[in-house]
Amino acid sequence: MDFGILLGLSYQEFVRELRENLVTEGFEDTGRSDGYVLRSLLRGPMNISELAERLEISKQGAAQIIDDMQRRGYVERRDDPDDRRAKLLYPTARGHDLVQTAKKFHRRYEQRLVRAHGAEAVAVLRTLLGVIATDEGMADPRFHAFGM
Template identity: 35%
Template sequence: MSKVSDEQLQHGRQHHIGRQLQQAYRDFNTRSLRKLRARGHAQLSATHLNIIPFLELDGTRINTLAERAGMTKQAASQLVTELEKSGYVTRQPDPSDGRATLITFTAKGQALLQDAHALKREIADEYRAKLGEDRWHALQDALSGLLLPET
């Protein structure tokens, strides 16, 4: 394997598909957070947006939440505490295991989910308008193709 220059290494570190996907993800989260705050969810942070999608509607154990979100149980617990203080979630005993606790959405949390559902459509419409219908569908197809399990 031939050695690459420092300039090539630096360029390669900044300009690759992983970085582009990361930037697109950040753009989506930034737009989402701005729109959620405009809908009255001022307490939310980008970090909260990284954990909320891993909460099931019927409740999720903290260890399951941490595993899904790729963080420690302590970090997940801290974020849940913040969401709980803001009124989005509550902790309840797990009916299937008295020692465990389920994190469930409150009425305010359900309203957040409704707002998030609407804004995802808004953001998709923004991206569609920017790319045009054909490129939008090509992007959707390409991403789906990347994410399908290999056989």
């Protein structure tokens, strides 16, 4: 099988298991962009324009995502203390819980790989994926939210 297809299928399986875990943990209403948005906001509050710029989407698109996430209880808008006309976006307690639940899944997934294939194999895989990811893929603005 082609390497790219293996990478894609591996990612799809990881996401499938993550979503299944999130449902089990009570997060059955998560959206595709929730992780990107929440990790961005965990680095510090921002307004819609800043979020749109970080994710390289339109302000209207960012506003729609935030409206939906606010409705589902993952983010909230608060007055900007420096500009009364502006609102800043913050993750709610539920938003924090979602990110922590996802991070725990990530750690357990990697630990499971270590048990099945050994620490050295996982370290090599992690190094290789890091090399691949630091190329042009890391230019994707959504990953800037992860501090990369």
